[in-house]
Structures are given as C-alpha cells and as structure tokens.
Amino acid sequence: MHEGHHHRRCHDQDDDMLYLDLKKLKVISPLGRGAKGVVFLVRTENGELLALKAILRSSIDKKKKAASSSHDCNEYRRICFERQVLASFHHPLLPKLHGVLITDKIVGYAIDYCSGRDxxxxxxxxxxxxxxxxxxxxxxxxxxxxxxxxxxxxxxxxxxxxxxxxxxxxxxxxxxxxxxxxxxxxxxxxxxxxxxxxxxxxxxxxxxxxxxxxxxxxxxxxxxxxxxxxxxxxxxxxxxxxxxxxxxxxxxxxxxxxxxxxxxxxxxxxxxxxxxxxxxxxxxxxxxxxxxxxxxxxxxxxxxxxxxxxxxxxxxxxxxxxxxxxxxxxxxxxxxxxxxxxxxxxxxxxxxxMPRPPFIPELTDVEGMEGNKEIDVESYVQRVFKVGEEGKVENNRKSVTANCEENRRNKDVWVNNHPTQIQNDNFLIF
Missing domain, CATH: 1.10.510.10 (Transferase(Phosphotransferase) domain 1)
Structure with a gap:
C-alpha cells in the first residue's frame, strides 16, 4: 500500500490539526539529535518559538517494509502514536502539539520549546x-x-x-x-x-x-x-x-x-x-x-x-x-x-x-543563535541520517559533529548561551 495512503489514514481523525509549512518557519538552530530524528529551534510567522522534531521519511518507509509484521519494530506506528498522544495532552507538565509537518523527505511535529535544557x-x-x-x-x-x-x-x-x-x-x-x-x-x-x-x-x-x-x-x-x-x-x-x-x-x-x-x-x-x-x-x-x-x-x-x-x-x-x-x-x-x-x-x-521553582532559566539570546547560513532542514536531516540500500539507517556522526562545529563558529553563544548545547554527538532531547 502506498505510504501516502497510510499518512492519510494516520491523520484522518485530525481534520482540525494544524499542518506546518516548512517554508514559513524560520529555522534558528539545531538543538540536538536522537536515534530517530533531529530537533530544531524554529520561529513561526507570529514569532512563537517551537521545538521541531524532524524524521527522515525514507528511513520510516524502509523499516516499515522490513518489519511490517512486527508491532514493536514498526517505526511508522511509533511516530503516529507519539503524534496522537501529544495531540491529546492537556497538562502543564506535558508538551502541546503545535503542528504536524509532512514533506516528501521528512515527517515531524512541533512542540513547546523549553529554554532550560534537561x-x-x-x-x-x-x-x-x-x-x-x-x-x-x-x-x-x-x-x-x-x-x-x-x-x-x-x-x-x-x-x-x-x-x-x-x-x-x-x-x-x-x-x-x-x-x-x-x-x-x-x-x-x-x-x-x-x-x-x-x-x-x-x-x-x-x-x-x-x-x-x-x-x-x-x-x-x-x-x-x-x-x-x-x-x-x-x-x-x-x-x-x-x-x-x-x-x-x-x-x-x-x-x-x-x-x-x-x-x-x-x-x-x-x-x-x-x-x-x-x-x-x-x-x-x-x-x-x-x-x-x-x-x-x-x-x-x-x-x-x-x-x-x-x-x-x-x-x-x-x-x-x-x-x-x-x-x-x-x-x-x-x-x-x-x-x-x-x-x-x-x-x-x-x-x-508555584511562582518560583528552584531554577529559572536565563533568557536566551535567540537572535544571537542565528548563524549567517540558512539551515535547510531536509538536507540537514538527510546528512545526519543516511539510509543504506538495505534500509538500515546510519547515524552520520561525522556530519552531525561537523554541523555542530559550524554552529559554534557562527557565534560563541552556541557554547556559552545555548540552553540545549550539544555536548557530544549522542545528546538527546527526544
């Protein structure tokens, strides 16, 4: 069955779901990466800061075919489930789903941005x-x-x-x-x-x-x-x-x-x-x-x-x-x-x-985090996660390390002020 049909089925129940337009998001900086995706700090047209998690779509397609009979290995089901539970949350200690992103190369979603790291x-x-x-x-x-x-x-x-x-x-x-x-x-x-x-x-x-x-x-x-x-x-x-x-x-x-x-x-x-x-x-x-x-x-x-x-x-x-x-x-x-x-x-x-928790994060200089080079989310995720011919996703550590170094060179704030600076190439936010 064609993947597009699965996407429609996954989202059929969410006619009022906000779908994000990647072209209308200002990508400020990568925040980190996990086993399945890369997280970016983005700004919407109305100035709202969000954390955008982007996952390489080809890796989902290939893993889905390889593990179609296994519930636990089905990456696509996991992503659908995660998006569905995020959409259902109404709690001050859980993230709010601000929108879903689907392109030919990546899938993802945006949630609240937390400036205080982990x-x-x-x-x-x-x-x-x-x-x-x-x-x-x-x-x-x-x-x-x-x-x-x-x-x-x-x-x-x-x-x-x-x-x-x-x-x-x-x-x-x-x-x-x-x-x-x-x-x-x-x-x-x-x-x-x-x-x-x-x-x-x-x-x-x-x-x-x-x-x-x-x-x-x-x-x-x-x-x-x-x-x-x-x-x-x-x-x-x-x-x-x-x-x-x-x-x-x-x-x-x-x-x-x-x-x-x-x-x-x-x-x-x-x-x-x-x-x-x-x-x-x-x-x-x-x-x-x-x-x-x-x-x-x-x-x-x-x-x-x-x-x-x-x-x-x-x-x-x-x-x-x-x-x-x-x-x-x-x-x-x-x-x-x-x-x-x-x-x-x-x-x-x-x-x-409680108005005064034990630790209040300092205000982040978001403007200072923006480098001179515009970030292409799709290309960035593709560089971080290579998909081999047999469908195995390879974490491109060299690429992600190089990208982190590029961000550090842009401004010293990546190291000194960035609330979720990558300390090593295995740093996770999601």
Missing amino acids: LNSLRKKQTEKMFSDDIIRFYAAELVLALEYLHNSGIVYRDLKPENVMVQENGHLMLVDFDLSTKLPSKSPETRSVSSETKPQIKPKKKKKFGFFFKRRDSGISPDDSVQREELESNSMSSESDSVEKSNSFVGTEEYVGPEIILGDGHDFSVDWWCLGVMLYEMLYGTTPFRGANRKETFYRIITKAPDLTGEWTPLRDLIGKLLEKDPRKRISVREIRGHEFFRAVDWDTITE
Whole structure:
C-alpha cells in the first residue's frame, strides 16, 4: 500500500490539526539529535518559538517494509502514536502539539520549546552534581503528577530519565519523548494485587532472545539486535500482575530499565515508578544505582542487586527503596507515593502553579543563535541520517559533529548561551 495512503489514514481523525509549512518557519538552530530524528529551534510567522522534531521519511518507509509484521519494530506506528498522544495532552507538565509537518523527505511535529535544557544538565551544574532533598521533592512531585496523568490516560511512559525531562521557561518541568510509550487497556493501576502470601515463581532456565537498540544511556532500547536472557535469568525471580494487560516490548534505557522488562514477563504502569526510583537515586547520589561495567553486568545488577542507599534513614531514601522494589506487584503505587512521608508538605493541587521553582532559566539570546547560513532542514536531516540500500539507517556522526562545529563558529553563544548545547554527538532531547 502506498505510504501516502497510510499518512492519510494516520491523520484522518485530525481534520482540525494544524499542518506546518516548512517554508514559513524560520529555522534558528539545531538543538540536538536522537536515534530517530533531529530537533530544531524554529520561529513561526507570529514569532512563537517551537521545538521541531524532524524524521527522515525514507528511513520510516524502509523499516516499515522490513518489519511490517512486527508491532514493536514498526517505526511508522511509533511516530503516529507519539503524534496522537501529544495531540491529546492537556497538562502543564506535558508538551502541546503545535503542528504536524509532512514533506516528501521528512515527517515531524512541533512542540513547546523549553529554554532550560534537561534535568541531567541541571544536575551536573550543582555542587557535587547532586540536588538537595528539597529540590528533589519539587521535581519528584511534578514527575509524579505527569506520570499519574499519563497512567490515567492509559499510557505507560517506559523511558523516564533526566534527559527526557526538560525545564520550561517558568522553571517547571516538561516530560518529552513519547516514542517508546504505549497504551494499555484501561484498568486502574491502583487495582494491583499486593498480597505478601503470593510468592513469585522461579522460571525454568531457557534460551530466549530479546531485541534491543542501544547507544549508551541516551538512547532507547527497542527491538533490533539480540541478547541472550538465560544468564541474566539464572538466579532471578519473575512476578505476574493481573491488574492490567501487559506489554512484552523490550524497551527503555539501559540504566533505567525495569527488571520485569529485562526478564520479559510483561510490564505495566508500575515500570514507570521503577524508573522514577532510579531518577531520584541519581538526583541524590549523582549516579544511577545499578550501573555496571557493561550492559550485561548492568542488567544483572538490576535483576539481582539491592540499591546501595548509603547514609542515615530519611524519608527520601525510604521512598527510593520502595520505588526500586524488584517485584512490580509489591512496588509502591501512585496513591502510596502521594501519601508518602517524603511528600508530606507538598500541596498537590497547587505545585504546578508555584511562582518560583528552584531554577529559572536565563533568557536566551535567540537572535544571537542565528548563524549567517540558512539551515535547510531536509538536507540537514538527510546528512545526519543516511539510509543504506538495505534500509538500515546510519547515524552520520561525522556530519552531525561537523554541523555542530559550524554552529559554534557562527557565534560563541552556541557554547556559552545555548540552553540545549550539544555536548557530544549522542545528546538527546527526544
């Protein structure tokens, strides 16, 4: 079936959707790139600043043909799903979809531009690269509200990490990048069985392959290559939850992925609370709790090792321990999280309206970011992502590095003032 027909089918339900005209957008600067696309800072005709995510259309076409029978490998479905959920959001901590872009060479969409970069960059600016308990409490509470909204909409996020949490101009957070998210049948996440008498059963050893796509902590794990499960599973227990239908996709980011995802026994909304626990641990200690020398060791630690909560008992360390419960049936739920002692002083109804969050980004000199050379979005994305004859997308690291250097030469503000400067060629915003 012709791809154009699929595009019409994907967007048929959105007759009132704003379609962007690339010729009417002023492309100010590239902001970064991910595994699937490049993000640009653009200005609309009315002067509004937006983040435009552009994806090479040919890579979607080729992957779609190669994986037409696989839900998890279907890049086109992922892009459609991401656009659909963005269009459905009405929450101050989630992005608003400002328009869809479709040309012969690229597809994409525009969302809110966050001038404060991401939480990982902000943490690294702190003394000893850690946040205080009070700052962690504010950011953690906002993340709980964002995840609760998603879960109530039937969406499990599955890729919570500091690089996917942006700081808005007003200092409040914004959760971005939903291409690894999925929708689960709408049963309440709170109906999870927590019986202490039900013991997880030990699965017999067997060889089972899982696919993953991996580029350090900045990239998502999704089906592509394969890894053997048997050695990871040998001394581990798996649990079953009957609260919701589960997803069996092997997705996430290496240091944040939940044990139930690695074991392949299915996962539900509770996997997001595991990821929140990893994030809070990193905010408190400056490192993730299960990082090993390589991927295999990291996964082994996630499945078998308890987090090292060094220091005296505090409500925060207690919460982290409950979030990092390996059995998803016993992991703390959103109702219990909101009622936890660590959040005792939080006013959940007004926190997103707090006028003075812990960090307010400085105003960005957008005019100074504009170089002398006009950026051709289509050519730029094509240079960054080459599509080989067999349909495999090659990340053109040399090209993207050269482009970043070109931007640095244009103005020193790319390094000094750019809120989302590319620190390495694996930097992700989405």
